[in-house]
Amino acid sequence: MDSSQLLKGVLDLAVLAAVEDEDNYGYEIVTQLRTAGLDPIGEASVYGTLRRLHAAHHLETYAVASDSGPHRKYYRITSDGRQALADGAKIWRRFTETMNVLLHEEQQ
Numbered sequence: 001m002d003s004s005q006l007l008k009g010v011l012d013l014a015v016l017a018a019v020e021d022e023d024n025y026g027y028e029i030v031t032q033l034r035t036a037g038l039d040p041i042g043e044a045s046v047y048g049t050l051r052r053l054h055a056a057h058h059l060e061t062y063a064v065a066s067d068s069g070p071h072r073k074y075y076r077i078t079s080d081g082r083q084a085l086a087d088g089a090k091i092w093r094r095f096t097e098t099m100n101v102l103l104h105e106e107q108q
Helices: 003-019 026-035 043-055 079-102
Strands: 059-066 069-077
Touching: 003 026, 003 043, 003 069, 003 079, 026 043, 026 069, 043 059, 043 069, 069 079
Parallel strands: none
Antiparallel strands: 059 069
């Protein structure tokens, strides 16, 4: 099974989760997702997701000066974003429970 299609379906949720507790800039969000186990994630996919979530008012941005070059655009989750994250987490949990049943996995 090609995991890239599954990843596309949950990337919004993953990005919102990555900035839920701490504001961060794009490349650090990519690194955080990869460290969490989403190794095949492409930078372009994450940056496109950040733009889409910003346009949907799930994220807001602000600039921070950098000692090593141009300013960095930081992303902060909004109240709409927190609601989208909570809704998405519920859907994800139901989905994984269903798949565990279908795949005869033990419930945790």
